[in-house]
Amino acid sequence: MYAERPPRPSLADRVACVWLRTASADHVQLVVPDACVDLIWGPDGLFVAGPDTGPVPARMRAGDVLHGVRFRPGAAGDLFGVPLHELRDLRVPASELPGLARLRITERPGPRLRAMCSALASRPHTADPAAPAVAAALRRGRTVAEAAGRLGLSERQLHRRTLAAFGYAPKTLQRVVRFQRALSMARAGVPFAEVAARAGYADQAHLANDVRRLSGVTMGALVSPLPRLP
Structure with a gap:
């Protein structure tokens, strides 16, 4: 099951949507390039899906739940603390990205999307306006x-x-x-x-x-x- 909804108004200038994916069975989901970057909370914790240049097969296990925040194309700015091209075609744990460490997104049971969005809303938007x-x-x-x-x-x-x-x-x-x-x-x-x-x-x-x-x-x-x- 996959569902998405609009972000809270305070994030609408940088976030395209927030989403939830739940796997009912083992399968491989095809992810294709969209010029977006996603911040995802999955079974192994927080990670960033960088900008893709080709197809990425994402393996899902039955019962896996992923919560995601999808940034608008070009809107992630310097959030991650590293040049965005260094994340191209990669999936990088949040612990390896200094910008996300500063956001202090607490990994604990509860409303994960709310925690992610609240942390993002506290950070100034620094993306290129062009x-x-x-x-x-x-x-x-x-x-x-x-x-x-x-x-x-x-x-x-x-x-x-x-x-x-x-x-x-x-x-x-x-x-x-x-x-x-x-x-x-x-x-x-x-x-x-x-x-x-x-x-x-x-x-x-x-x-x-x-x-x-x-x-x-x-x-x-x-x-x-x-x-x-x-």
Whole structure:
């Protein structure tokens, strides 16, 4: 079972949602890149799921419960106390991240999501204010050069800021946010050929190849509810 809900208003500028996942049986859950970073409280404690560049098979055991806080793309800022690109494609225990140690999230029985959100609300928001505009420009199919120009940045400045804000270089960020836009349209029932055209792919084959590289499966598999691996 998976459920998510909006964050409390004080966190809405940085948190996309809070979520809960409960495993009713042993299985492997497929996690795909979304330009987000998650703070997760699982059976082995608190950890951070860094920005992914490819599919991550997450093994779940029957009875496992995960509580998560998903940050908006580019909104984690310096919360973890290390450069975000150092967390790319990693799952890192909170004890190894100096920023989370300062939050003092108490690991004890009780409302875990409430404890996580209260700790986050006590920390000033220090993310790059241009991050949402960067993601939006690349999501709409702008080239890296076009996005930089529209934001009044050089390509080098854009590279530095996207690496800091998202943990990705601009071209990787572009592929991830374009993929997520395509996935949202496909899940809404838009035909795949139309998805390819509207999301900025050269053609449907380009869409299919990019989906395979980023998720390891086909778009058809992804639009099925909660895709799992054998």
